[in-house]
Amino acid sequence: MSELALALVLSPDEQIARSRVEISSIDDKLLTLLNLRQDHARRIGEAKRASGACVYQPGREREIVAALGERSTELLSPAHVRTIWSAIFDASRSVQEERVVAFLGPRGTYTEEAMFAHFGCAARALACESVDAVFAAVTGGRARYGVVPVENSTEGTIVRTLDLVLDTTVSVIGDVVLPIAHCLLSKDAGLADITCVAGHAQALAQCRRWLDACLPAAERRAVSSNAHAAQLAAQTPALAAIANRRAADHYGLAVIAPDIQDEQINSTRFWVIAKPRAARQDDERTLLCLELDNRAGALNSVLEPLAERHIAVTRIDSRPLKTELWAYRFFLEVACHPQHADLLDALQVMRDAARSVTVLGSCATQPESRHANHA
Ligand SMILES: O=C(O)C(=O)C[C@]1(C(=O)O)C=C[C@@H](O)C=C1
Known part of the structure; x- marks a missing residue:
């Protein structure tokens, strides 16, 4: 019986059960093929180490995605192809080198988000307390790469990052631009209970008009990072933090007001740094x-x-x-x-x-x- 004829006689439950068997068998074959692909990536990695070539070859990755994208179908769009292969490239690069990436932490910062956007989840993340510590991790060899904020579209340059790039031997090898959507986070207080708002000085400045309008009497406390502000909010009921949703999830906070940045196009540029290459x-x-x-x-x-x-x-x-x-x-x-x-x-x-x-x-x-x- 043809697939079409079979689909007509099967009940919905039978159809699901039948297709799940097929999907499991396809997944099995995909996994075998992916392992084979990883083995070739490992061999390329060894050859690159011998020749001194760079592991990350964005040109080659773009070429592969473009060629596959041309063969996309109604069922699998070019965007799906891009997403799937981005994860495949992450896995492939991870067998070629262990990428320890230092970033301005703690967990839940926008810089962590930028790090994942650039390196994917294959990177081993090393949270650092300051921009200086990220540079020190890279120059001292504890991390191969570092990710630091350098410029915000509303507030301008993060001068410490610029000075460190000018004063140390590290090189800038890439950049990431992230739209910044600030949220007001609290353990369980409502807006009326908030007496203090903590955030990085840049974040407080980027939400100035919203804070003037909605929390004019609250103290504004500048801290080392938005994620640190989220940590404080988790411990202090009347203190709210300006941070992202990743921090809300990570520190168990509720979003009491989303998108509180004054400029909706607010974006931050992050630099990826490494030893010169x-x-x-x-x-x-x-x-x-x-x-x-x-x-x-x-x-x-x-x-x-x-x-x-x-x-x-x-x-x-x-x-x-x-x-x-x-x-x-x-x-x-x-x-x-x-x-x-x-x-x-x-x-x-x-x-x-x-x-x-x-x-x-x-x-x-x-x-x-x-x-x-x-x-
Ligand atoms: O072609 C290479 O140089 C590879 O290392 C393989 C591969 C891939 O997985 O296809 C992986 C990493 C590079 O950034 C480009 C492509």
Whole structure:
């Protein structure tokens, strides 16, 4: 009897039971094939170790997903293919290296969310108490990678991160942009019972208008992270925390008000840091630090060589030199691969005009905003 004819004579329960048997048998075959795939990934990992090649090859991953996406069907969309293969690549990379990733903790921070968005669940997470501790874990070899916040679309630069990248030997090797949806969390108090709101200074600032309108009399207490604020809220009934839903789940809190950020497009950029390594083929942005003489036209003389070669400057920031009054160093992001002939050419001219020019790292294509996983 054909499948169609059989479907007509089977009761719903019989159909479910029959298809479950088929699904179990398909899962069995999938698992065998996935193990075979993992074995090849392991062999590639050994070859990469021998040749010094990088484990993570985003270009190859994109190629695979694009080819499979073209064969997608009504039953399995390109988005499903992307999600499934993203987990397969995670597993595959995890047999090639153990990825300990330090992040600004504790558990439940937005940085943890960014870490999972970038590395998937195959990473072994190492929660650190401060941005400094994340850098120390990477420079000291306790973690291969680190994830730290660097810029918020409402509040601007996180200067400590910028200073540490400028002052240490680590490189920026990627970035992640997350939309930030702040919630007010409490153990079991209602809005009227809250006398204190704790959160990272940036989060308190990003919710200023909402707090002025809804909790004008409450004390605002700046703490080291939003997740730490959630820990405090779990212990103190009249204290509410500004944090994400991941923190609510992790610390057993209720969301008393969702989406309290003043700007709905509020997003944070996180940098992925590591010890210096060669740029990847598909890195399209290069990060630079420029130290300039304190004279008229100094900044212009380093920007001109870029403009002349049509290299766009996508970000510029200044930080005090600290060793000299009112003198600055400049952080630049430019839209070009670090080894591109035009950029190498520009850098040579810039080096003549500046006290020093340092390449701080490079990133792949500008990340799209990813939606926070509130599951
Ligand atoms: O092709 C490689 O270089 C692999 O290591 C295999 C593989 C994969 O699982 O397909 C895994 C990691 C890379 O980022 C790209 C692809």
